[in-house]
Amino acid sequence: xxxxxxxxxxxxxxxxxxxxxxxxxxxxxxxxxxxxxxxxxxxxxxxxxxxxxxxxxxxxxxxxxxxxxxxxxxxxxxxxxxxxxxxxxxxxxxxxxxxxxxxxxx
Amino acid sequence: xxxxxxxxxxxxxxxxxxxxxxxxxxxxxxxxxxxxxxxxxxxxxxxxxxxxxxxxxxxxxxxxxxxxxxxxxxxxxxxxxxxxxxxxxxxxxxxxxxxxxxxxxxxxxxxxxxxxxxxxxxxxxxxxxxxxxxxxxxxxxxxxxxxxxxxxxxxxxxxxxxxxxxxxxxxxxxxxxxxxxxxxxx
Numbered sequence: 001x002x003x004x005x006x007x008x009x010x011x012x013x014x015x016x017x018x019x020x021x022x023x024x025x026x027x028x029x030x031x032x033x034x035x036x037x038x039x040x041x042x043x044x045x046x047x048x049x050x051x052x053x054x055x056x057x058x059x060x061x062x063x064x065x066x067x068x069x070x071x072x073x074x075x076x077x078x079x080x081x082x083x084x085x086x087x088x089x090x091x092x093x094x095x096x097x098x099x100x101x102x103x104x105x106x
Numbered sequence: 107x108x109x110x111x112x113x114x115x116x117x118x119x120x121x122x123x124x125x126x127x128x129x130x131x132x133x134x135x136x137x138x139x140x141x142x143x144x145x146x147x148x149x150x151x152x153x154x155x156x157x158x159x160x161x162x163x164x165x166x167x168x169x170x171x172x173x174x175x176x177x178x179x180x181x182x183x184x185x186x187x188x189x190x191x192x193x194x195x196x197x198x199x200x201x202x203x204x205x206x207x208x209x210x211x212x213x214x215x216x217x218x219x220x221x222x223x224x225x226x227x228x229x230x231x232x233x234x235x236x237x238x239x240x241x242x243x244x245x246x247x248x249x250x251x252x253x254x255x256x257x258x259x260x261x262x263x264x265x266x267x268x269x270x271x272x273x274x275x276x277x278x279x280x281x282x283x284x285x286x287x288x289x290x291x292x
Contacts, residue, residue, distance in 0.1 A: 002119040004126065005165060006237035009227055014129045014162070016223025018136055024216035025140035028209040033190055037139055037152050040183065044159050047171070055166040055241040056234035062248025065168045066257050069249070072171075072178050073264040077271035079183045083190040084278035091281075096194040099206055 011052035019045035030097045032086045036079065043075045121240045125165060132158040143204050145191055153184045167243040 004010050018041060025038030047068045054064015090096055112119050135158060138151035156179045163172040206212075253261055 002121045002237075002239055004118065005121040005124070005240050008232055008234040010125065010129070011162070011166065012227040013224055014132070016227060017133060017220055020216045020220035020223065021133070021136045021140055023219055024212050027212035027215065028205045029140070030204060030206050031145055033187060033194065034139075034145060034148060034204075037148060037187060040152065040179070040187075041136055041139060041155065044156065044179075047175075048159060048162065051163055051166045051168050051171060053232070053234075055168065055244065056237075057232060058235060061244055062252040063256075065171050065244065065249040066252035068163075068168065068171045069174055069253065070257065070260055070264055072174050073268060076178055076183060077267050079186055080271045080275040081278065083186055084275040086190060087193055087279045090194045 008052055008056040011056075012049055015045045015049040015052065018042075018048065030099055032089075032096050032098050033083070035098065036082050036086070039082075040075065040079065043071060043078075047071050119239070121165070125162070125240075128158050128161045128165070131155075132162070145195065146188075149184065149188050149191055152187065153180055156180050156184065165240045167241045168249075169243065170246050170249055 022038045022041035022045060025041065026035050029035050029038065050064045050067045050071070052064070054060045054062065054067070086096065089101065093101060109120070113123060132155050135151045135155035139148045139155060142148040142151060156175060160172040160175040160180070163169075163175060
């Protein structure tokens with residue numbers, strides 16, 4: 001008899017903690033690639049919540065996994081375009097730090 | 107010699123131990139991603155976090171998603187991120203200042219977000235079942251029935267989106283031609 005792994009709340013709390021860590025990294029890091037990695041963490045937290053709901057709520061069986069697979073596909077597209085944009089900006093500005101991308105502010 | 111059902115002295119089952127180990131690994135690796143000074147180490151910690159999450163997906167009975175996680179995230183996206191790190195790290199960029207000036211408000215916002223999530227998750231009646239062990243494996247048939255039934259349009263749009271992202275990524279990361287880049291004045 002398991003007291004933790006058989007309930008839904010530990011998985012959802014882990015998902016929430018992971019999303020909060022990712023949001024902190026997105027807000028606080030200076031490097032653009034670190035921000036993209038934080039976005040990947042947040043997307044994985046959402047995946048974990050969807051899979052937990054799909055596993056524990058009987059009317060959602062199978063839909064959680066389908067939702068997670070679609071999120072993985074969208075995350076792959078997001079990572080491709082995001083990293084290409086970072087490389088394209090780096091070619092012009094010679095820095096990956098986002099607080100030095102201030103051309104439009106001056 | 108058979109293993110006991112619960113861990114001695116603590117009284118929690120083996121699946122609980124597995125969940126605690128995996129979730130501890132994931133959270134520690136996520137902190138490593140966010141707080142690491144060296145961005146290469148951040149990328150390697152990201153791989154560790156994604157691997158631990160694949161284990162938790164297997165515990166939730168979704169082995170197909172765990173396989174996709176290993177193939178797509180660990181195999182493709184992590185390699186892409188590591189290549190981008192190698193392409194964008196210049197020696198003039200200071201590695202000591204990893205955080206912006208807004209780090210304190212960001213920390214406060216993240217802690218508030220975690221507390222809000224905890225309160226909402228604890229006080230909501232999810233109508234969920236409680237398993238005596240980990241959730242039973244769902245197999246691939248319900249996933250396929252959902253993916254090619256109600257989510258068929260989303261599936262097709264995702265395929266078009268990936269094609270567009272591949273073409274857009276190649277176009278964005280391409281070196282500009284010599285006769286087109288003359289207005290930059292460098």
